[in-house]
Amino acid sequence: MKKRLFKIFCGLLFSAAAIGQENIYPAAEYKGLLxxxxxxxxxxxxxxxxxTTIQVNNGKIEKIGTDIAIPxxxxxVFxxxxxxxxxxxxxxxxxxxLxxxxxxxxxxxxxxxGEINPSIRSIVAYNTDSKVINTLKSNGILLANVIPQGGLVSGSSSVVQLDAWNWEDAAYKMENGIHFHMPSLINRPNPFAAFFGITEPAGDPVKRGLEQVDKVKAFFREAQSYANEATHSVTNxxxxAVKGLFNKSQKLFVHCDIVKEMLVAVxxxxxxxxxxxxVGGSESFQMAPLLKANNIAVILSQSHSLPTMQDDDVDQPYKxxxxxxxxxxxxxxNDADGQTRGRNLPFNAGTAVAYGLTKEEALQAITLNPARILGVGDKTGSIEIGKDANIVVSEGDILDMRSSIITHAFIQGRLVDLTDKHKQLYERYKHKYGK
Structure with missing residues (x-):
């Protein structure tokens, strides 16, 4: 009976999530000057x-200046x-x-x-009808890197723009990287295992993790040999799927946090x-010079969190x-919190300002820096001539949740609809109570 009630509850929850927003359409392509x-x-x-005036022509930034004549x-004209x-x-x-x-x-x-699935493509599973997408646009987020999970080598990620009819329209850069989820290299028993009746695997977890790392390395050695062959009798x-790692048309995204694991990435x-x-990199501050020396970039997954180790400063994630x-x-x-679903991205950057970054450095950490890391820095990430007109307008400081009110958003020069489920519910209940 309990299972049946749970299924009914889940079905109602899913139905509630599925309704609304059906009349919010992706913007049509805009040709001409803006x-x-x-x-x-x-x-x-x-x-x-x-x-300053920004001149956009057919979705591209054409001019930026103080003396641009508007016909x-x-x-x-905005x-x-x-x-x-x-x-x-x-x-x-x-x-x-996803x-x-x-x-x-x-x-x-x-x-x-399975453990090694590099040929899995997250882009083909991307659902452009998700009700979460519009809530991100309302916070100024116009692009996202959609990544797979599961196993050790999970597959490829793709960058999407957030105003599209289907995944083909959404695709901004296809298969930009392969994702390796590092096995844990720290012995940290689950303190609640006995309480919840969880049986933990026998043996040394660090040894088991290193064996899994060796398994992944063996796979990449074979893949590298395959990539070096001129012809193949059989297509694998x-x-x-990982050929791009060896000619550097793709990047290897290694999901890990502690120093031991990042040394494996090196x-x-x-x-x-x-x-x-x-990806993660909560202890990257301990080996920043080594990461710099090896040209390794870092995506800080979640700064609004507790420190990884007990002896770290309580505010270390912010610093x-x-x-x-x-x-x-x-x-x-980044904002990888499962509850905020990415909406706190600008405010995570804002917290970093309180702990030492300048506002423009923090802005770069959520615009131009990720564009460079994801391989789209030539097309977006900054307001510069020749780049796509991916632009947001805010009444105040976009890093400050009190004044960050997005009034306009343009994706490739298209003025996108900023209506979302949250705003619809706000208006609904404001009307109900006569506010």
Whole structure:
């Protein structure tokens, strides 16, 4: 009976999540000129331009300056006097579009069976009808890197833009990286195992983790030999999927936090010559010079959290970005919290400002830096001539939750709808209670 009631509850929850927003459509392609004038432009590379006009032509930024003539004919002009203009924010790693309701299994599509699945493509499972997507746009987030989970080598991620009819429309950069979820290399027994009746695997967990690392290295050695062959008698889909790691058209994203695990990531650089990105990196502050020396970038998954180790400073997660900045490491700030679902991205960056970053450095950590890490820095991440017009307009400081009110958002020059389920419910109950 309890199981039946639980299934009914989950079904109702899923139905509630599925309704609403059906009348919110992706914006049509905009051809022609578009102007954003009287703007305080935060370029994304550290510069701030006052009283500036941005000229967009066919979705690309064409001119930026204070003396741009706006024609009197039929062009779109947005006067944003007193407001702040930013590059579209980028969520560096997310299960966006792969998970809708965490407690409803039927809405979860981020994991495949097996340990080594490099040929799995997260992009084909990306659901553009997710109700979470519009809530991100309302916070200035216009691009996201959608990553797979499960096993050791989970598959490839892709960068998507958040205003699309289907995954083909959404794809901004396909298969930009392969994801390796590092096994734990620390002996940390589950204190609640006995209470919940969980049976932990026998043996030394660190030894077991190192054996799994060796298994992954063996796979990459075979894949490298395969990639070096001129012709193949048989096509191996798993080896084909990681060819880009060896010619550096793809990056290896290694999900790990502690120093021991990150040292293994350094070994991958030294042995295979891959471009490696640490995802997580909560202890990266301890080895920032080594990461810099090996050209390893870091995506800080969640700064609003407790420290990883008991002897770390309680505010260490807030200070790590500053340590990487000072060491010259390329890093990005992310929001991987399963509850906020990415919406706190600008405020995570704002917290880093309180702990030592400048506002423009923090902005760069959620715009241009992630664009470079994800391989789209030539197209987006900053408001510069020749790049896509991925632009957000805020009434105030986008890093401050009190004044971050997004009034306009443009993706490739298209003015996108900022309606979302949260706003709809707000209006619904405001009407109900006569407010």
């Amino acid at each position: 102007f954003i004038k009287n703007a305080t432009v935060h370029v994304g590379n550290g510069q701030v331009l006052n009283n 009197a004919d039929d062009v779109k 006067d944003v006097k007193g407001k702040h203009v930013y590059p579209g924010l980028i969520l560096s790693g997310s299960q966006l579009g 998970v809708e309701v965490n407690s409803v299994r039927a809405t979860i599509d981020h994991t495949e069976i 889909l798993k080896y084909e 070994d991958f650089v030294k042995e295979f010559g891959m471009d490696v990105v640490i 790590t970005a500053v340590s990487l900045q000072k060491a010259g490491v390329l890093y990005a700030i």
